[in-house]
Each structure stands twice: as structure tokens, then as C-alpha cells.
Amino acid sequence: MSGAPALKDIFDRARFAQVAAEMTAIHPGFDADTFLQLGTAGLDELGIMQRLRRMAESLHAAMGLDFSDAVAVLRRLAPRLGHNFVGIVPSEYVALYGRGQRHAALAALEHFTGFGTAEFAIRPFLADDLAETLAVMAGWADHAGEHVRRLASEGSRPRLPWAARLDAVIADPSLTWPILDRLKTDPSPYVRRSVANHLNDLTKDHPDWVLARLAGWPLDEPDTAWIVRHALRSLIKRGDATALGLVGATGRPLVEATFSAMPSLLRLGDTLTLSAQLNSTADTAQNLVIDYAVLYVKKNGSPSRKVFKLKGCALGPGETIEVSRRQTVRDFSTRRHYPGRHQVELTVNGETVARTFFDLET
Numbered sequence: 001m002s003g004a005p006a007l008k009d010i011f012d013r014a015r016f017a018q019v020a021a022e023m024t025a026i027h028p029g030f031d032a033d034t035f036l037q038l039g040t041a042g043l044d045e046l047g048i049m050q051r052l053r054r055m056a057e058s059l060h061a062a063m064g065l066d067f068s069d070a071v072a073v074l075r076r077l078a079p080r081l082g083h084n085f086v087g088i089v090p091s092e093y094v095a096l097y098g099r100g101q102r103h104a105a106l107a108a109l110e111h112f113t114g115f116g117t118a119e120f121a122i123r124p125f126l127a128d129d130l131a132e133t134l135a136v137m138a139g140w141a142d143h144a145g146e147h148v149r150r151l152a153s154e155g156s157r158p159r160l161p162w163a164a165r166l167d168a169v170i171a172d173p174s175l176t177w178p179i180l181d182r183l184k185t186d187p188s189p190y191v192r193r194s195v196a197n198h199l200n201d202l203t204k205d206h207p208d209w210v211l212a213r214l215a216g217w218p219l220d221e222p223d224t225a226w227i228v229r230h231a232l233r234s235l236i237k238r239g240d241a242t243a244l245g246l247v248g249a250t251g252r253p254l255v256e257a258t259f260s261a262m263p264s265l266l267r268l269g270d271t272l273t274l275s276a277q278l279n280s281t282a283d284t285a286q287n288l289v290i291d292y293a294v295l296y297v298k299k300n301g302s303p304s305r306k307v308f309k310l311k312g313c314a315l316g317p318g319e320t321i322e323v324s325r326r327q328t329v330r331d332f333s334t335r336r337h338y339p340g341r342h343q344v345e346l347t348v349n350g351e352t353v354a355r356t357f358f359d360l361e362t
Contacts (some may be wrong), residue, residue: 010085011051013040014098019055019089027063027073035062049120049162052085056092067097077114087116095121098127106136114147122155123163130168134175140180144190152179153194158280159201173202173209184217184224192227199231207235211242219246229312234290237307239350243293247312249289249349254282254317259354260345266360268327275324276346276354280315287314290323291347297340297360306335307347329360 016039020032039058044053063070074090081087090112098105106125109118125133140152154160156176158169169175176198183195203210214231218224227247229236235243245251256279261272274292290310295303311323331337339362346354 001216006047008046008051010048010083011055012042012045014349015086016040016043016055016058019059019077019081019086022077023059023062025072026076026080029064029153029228031062032278034261035059036191038062048085050075051098052088052092054069055089056096057097059089059093059203060097062330063094068104070097071104073120074108078112081115083115086096087112088118088120089116089119091116093119094118095124099124102129106133109151110143110148112183113151114145117147118151119153119154119157119160120163122151122168123160126156126166127164130166134179138178138182141182146186146190149183149186149188150194153183153198157194157198157201161206169252173279175201177213181213182188184227185221191324192223193230194228196230198226200234202234203235207243211240213233214246224245233309236350237293239292239347241350244289244349247289248287250285250287251349253278253286253288253348253351253353255286255288255348255353257282257346257348257354259356261344261356261358263356265357267362268360269328269330272358273324274324274344274356275322276310277320277322278315278348279320280318281317285314285316288312289350292325293345293347295343295345296335299336299340299341303343342345 016036020035023030024032031090035058038061038300039054043051060070063073065073070093078087078090081089091109094108094112098108102125109121112118122133134156135214137152137156140148143149152299156169156179158166178214180195180198183191186192186195199210214228217228219228232243232247232274258277260275266272280286287313291307292305292310293305295305298304310325313323329337339360341357341359343357344356345352
């Protein structure tokens, strides 16, 4: 049985042919033969981001236009591309050929991000002039369009996946704070998730700095509270007391817990069911953050701990709650499983309250 298509196949030969047809329809001077010849040469050897860049480079060669005229054509092309990731191509074109026309290029990215995120394309402009570009992006935080507001946050993330790190922001988180602070009550979940991910990036280097500032946010606002919970996920998984307090956890849990893993013997592809029961032993209500951690066996036999979220809840005096989670044990590009005994920990408000295990055989 064949596997799922590779992500890079978003930019296959059929996609190049589709884009060639769209360009021919809107720009009579477009050289489709040159575009296809350059675009598909050695395509099988290229990864997805390389293919994205190849398409932008091939468009440049086949249009034969200066930057401003090319952007005008790409504005007509963008709504015809039909796929969010393919929609990144116009922004990639701007990143490649617009650095000498900064004002026009940033205006183009503001437009194109609605068709396919410009979060990668903004990075060269941040590298060229961090202060000026961040000033423009701070203005975008007040934009009417959610895609532009999201670009203000996502494009300035210090550890944006698939992009070069912003070492200056890693060193000084105050550089992007004005953007995040403006977006703390944003009505769009799309924007709020980006703000939370940006803040989570910052907690990896400046946890106390982030915690101090989030404590001043309006945590009684549901949208803001969601950002804070998601932003502090890494600190919560580590049991950071201040982070747990900001999301409403009531300190050390007073519970009796049972925890089981079924079946206890699995092979790759099997589904593991984890079941937990918590009985409150407190005289007052408790706000609990319930997670579990799998101590995956590495190739050398040592454990690698991975924390997963289970549930947040309020538990009254003497009350009982049952929670469960089903998880298929399979390999990923980021994690390979090895045979042996895998310990599983149940954590409540950052404290391990019960343990179980499963054995994995090949």
C-alpha cells in the first residue's frame, strides 16, 4: 500500500503547469516554456521550501518585468492559486527580489499574506533593518485584516519553524513586546494562537520576564486567558509554580489518584488507552491542570520525557473526576519508538501523582 503524498508534492509538475496556465491567462508576455523548463528541472531532488523558491525564481525569469510591474501581475495571480501554501509564492518573490525597494516590498507582503502567509518572506527584511521592519509590523497589529495582524506576530517570532532565528529578539524580548501587547485581546483565534506561540518562544529564554508581563494582562478576559494558557504550556509542563498560578491552578494538588495503561503490551500501530481517576481529599475547591508524560525509551535505553496535555478542571471537596486519552503508538519524523518498558506519569499542577507503564515490542 502506498503512503500519503509527500508535503513537497504540493509543488509537483502538475502544479507548475497549473500556474503556467494561470499566468498565461493574465499576462500575455509570460514565457510558459521557460517557466516550466526552469521550474521542473531536477524537481524530484528538491524539498518543499526549495520548490517554493524555485517557483518564484522561475516566475521571475519568465515574466521579464521589473519589481513593481511584476508585483502588479502577482496581485492578479494570487487569488487564482487556490492553495494556501502555493499562495506563499508571491510573498517569496517579494523576499527574493524586493529587498532593494523596501517600502513597496513591505506593502506587497501586507497584501499577499492574505493568500498565503508572508511569515517567511518578512524575515530577510527583519535581517536587513530590524528596527524599521518591526515598526511597520507594530502598525500591522492594528490592521483590520486578521491575516495582517497575524503576520505582525508570526513573522516576528524569534524561533519561527522553518525560518532563520531572530537572535536579537531572543536576546531582547522587549523588541516584539509592543506587537504582542496590542494583540492580547484580539478577536481572531488565528491571531491569538500566533501570539501564544510567539510568547512560548520567549519563555524558552526569558521565562521570568514573560511571566511578569503576562501577570499584568486582563486575565479575566476569556480570549486573553486562552493566549496565556497556551503561551505558558512549556512552563506548565515543567511544573512552574508562577505559570500554573497565572492559569488558575490552586497550588499543590490534594488528590488520590489511580492511573492505568491498556493494553500493557503493544506493538507499533497499536492504540494505547490511558485512564486516570482523581479523588479530591481537600476541604475546598481546587483548580487542576492535568497532564501526562511518557518516558519514551531511546535507542541507548535511556528515557526521553514527552509531556501531553489532558485536561483542566475544577474539583470540589470530595469530588471525583475520570479522564482518559487514546494514543496510537507510531513513528514520526521527529520521534522513533524503540522496544522496552515505557513509564508514564500522571501530573497534576506540575506534581507527579501516579505512574503506570506499557511495554513495547517489535
